[in-house]
Amino acid sequence: MHQKPIQRHLRIGVDLGGTKTEAIALAEDGRELLRRRVPTTQGDYPGTVRGAADLVRALESELGARGTVGVGIPGSLSRASGVVKNANSTWLNGKPLDRDLSQAMQRPVRVQNDANCFAVSEATDGAARGAAIAFGVILGTGVGGGLAIHGRVVDGPMGVTGEWGHNPLPAPLDDERPGPACYCGRHGCLETFLSGPGMARRFAESGGPGLTAAQIAEAAEAGDPAAVTHMARYADRLARGLAGVINILDPDVIVLGGGLSRVAMLYERLPQLLPAHVFTDRLDTRIVPPVHGDSSGVRGAAWLWQSEEPAERPAGTE
Secondary structure (H helix, E strand, O other), X not given: OOOOOOOOOEEEEEXXXXXXXXXXXXXXXXXXXXXXXXXXXXXXXXXXXXXXXXXXXXXXXXXXXXXXXXXXXOOEEOOXXXXXXXOOOHHHOOOOHHHHHHHHHOOOEEEEEHHHHHHHHHHHHOOOOOXXXXXXXXXXXXXXXXXXXXXXXXXXXXXXXXXXXXXXXXXXXXXXXXXXEOOOOXXXXXXXXXXXXXXXXXXXXXXXXXXXXXHHHHHHHOOOHHXXXXXXXXXXXXXXXXXXXXXXXXXXXXXXXXXXXXXXXXXXXXXHHHHHOOOOOOOOOEEEOOOOHHHHHHHHHHOOOOOOOOOOOOOOOO
């Protein structure tokens, strides 16, 4: 009977989303070997941990190999307490997820914010491949970001590196002050203007019909005057926000992710708008769409293990 070749250096990534848990197995060169997904057991923390562990075991069983495991979550691990904080999947908050996953999978498990996983994915073998400094932007239900330097995630001592969405909108116009209320307790955060729901709310406030962000972009592309005006204002706000990131990080590449990364006009307008706000005589930062699209998060989780450490290394030794 023909047997599948054993993968000696298997990397497994898990994307622990609010509605689905997806796992992927990559070969050493980044080739996708196998992918599986199951519904996330919402509100059930033990079930979520068990589901992720079962997915990993299923991949390894089918491939006949044991791998390193990285996990992306819609939140982060607190450096102070060691438990999950700020997760949209609220049943993860306050839990020692990395330790519980490590115990369930019988190996060290690296857990990172999903925006960081996105940045690592695109910096490793995506749109920012070869870039010394890459910033990954999430423009979706919220506004997040992740920083990768030479392909490795940078998350800082508090785990908030890249959280540009909760800075205030720079150089606000009169009608942008004090700005909409944000769930974080402040007003005028970039997320309230640049997220998909934020864009839709701002459009409705300006007198437009109740459309989603995707519908507004489609209407603008079709030439609807109100939508065209709103998308132009969105691009201007996005340029102001990204200029602050560029002035601090000076990245080689900014990769846009999330649902709004599919808006083609942004890649035309941002290079035109950014120079007025960036402290330089020439803008060299490239603004690009992702290569791996919606798969970048789970691929980036697999790439959290970039070196040759074996899956069986004792927990806590990296």
